Amino acid sequence: MQDATVPAELYVQVQQFYARQMGLLDDGRPDDWAGTFTEDAVFQEASRLDEPLRGREAIRASSRARQKRLDEQKIDFRHWLGMLDVSRNDDGSLRTRAYALAMRTPRGGALDIFASVVCHDHLVPVNGSWQVRHRDLHHDGSGRD
């Protein structure tokens, strides 16, 4: 617990960033979602992806395909982030850690909260907001790296 906490303005900015970013994904807007990553972003999900997604275009293509499947299956998907920790680098970029829950509800069906994930992001400032340059997702139950 030795590390300094970040100022409230910064912490709240990041909270709002995540609420909006994950909202874009959950609202079925894969192009806007992709726009929250840098052009050269790396999206890493050790337990799900053989290879990381490299670049905004790869993230966009992947999330479009994913949304198409969800639409066909009539599934509402939600990503909750919480338990956020933020630290600031000397260059003004941020390192964040958050817990995430992934959940889905099929049309007329029951809620299924199926994954607990730890999300490590590298955020960089862009035009007064933030973009994700690197995201590393680690699924609980997949073994320690």
Place this chain on the structure above:
Amino acid sequence: MQDATVPAELYVQVQQFYARQMGLLDDGRPDDWAGTFTEDAVFQEASRLDEPLRGREAIRASSRARQKRLDEQKIDFRHWLGMLDVSRNDDGSLRTRAYALAMRTPRGGALDIFASVVCHDHLVPVNGSWQVRHRDLHHDGSGRD
């Protein structure tokens, strides 16, 4: 992500408002809960209510009846809100969006997280705090409006 974020003081006020507001409901205090809505509040839950609840008295009556059922069934109920986004209107009122999870635990029984809901509120400033003038709840799995 083009929208401005709100100042930390405001965002945190709203976080605390929701923690306390939902706490009143979950603590079995329907009258205090009703007091967090304006006299003319509208409570809309497309997938659960045929007609919106109109006015604080209707909200009070509905939540008293609900609490009576929970007491009889010995059920602890929790409403989690998270992934909060807040935007400010020119008139000083707020529009909020949050994800919500509804969960219940019967006496001696297992936790059941049974609904993922998106909550859109219109909050108005009253005596240094906030009241809900309009709440719109949309349950995942109930179909897009």
Place this chain on the structure above:
Amino acid sequence: MQDATVPAELYVQVQQFYARQMGLLDDGRPDDWAGTFTEDAVFQEASRLDEPLRGREAIRASSRARQKRLDEQKIDFRHWLGMLDVSRNDDGSLRTRAYALAMRTPRGGALDIFASVVCHDHLVPVNGSWQVRHRDLHHDGSGRD
């Protein structure tokens, strides 16, 4: 809802404190976890513990034993806190209330969110951060005190 809200800097400090504190427990660092409690801390969990844990050393011993079991069983454990309310005492200490979810994922197995808990803490300022002097956990479904 008559109580004043606390300033954003304080509220966010406490949010970060909990993200880091519970992160230490979930990351399998029972000694660092114990260090977030005062030497004379009391840890009370009415529905699980016959007697409260009294003192940091008792908390350390208990959490080491717990971690050993989780390691043997290859279980990832997460504690989510949310719906945080904070109030400040005249002496500079804090009273907090938060909802908590306890969840586990066995290696290769499914996520199980198995308990909803209400956490009441007494936090005291130590070296620019906070320590828990008293924690009271109440499990939903265990009956009202």
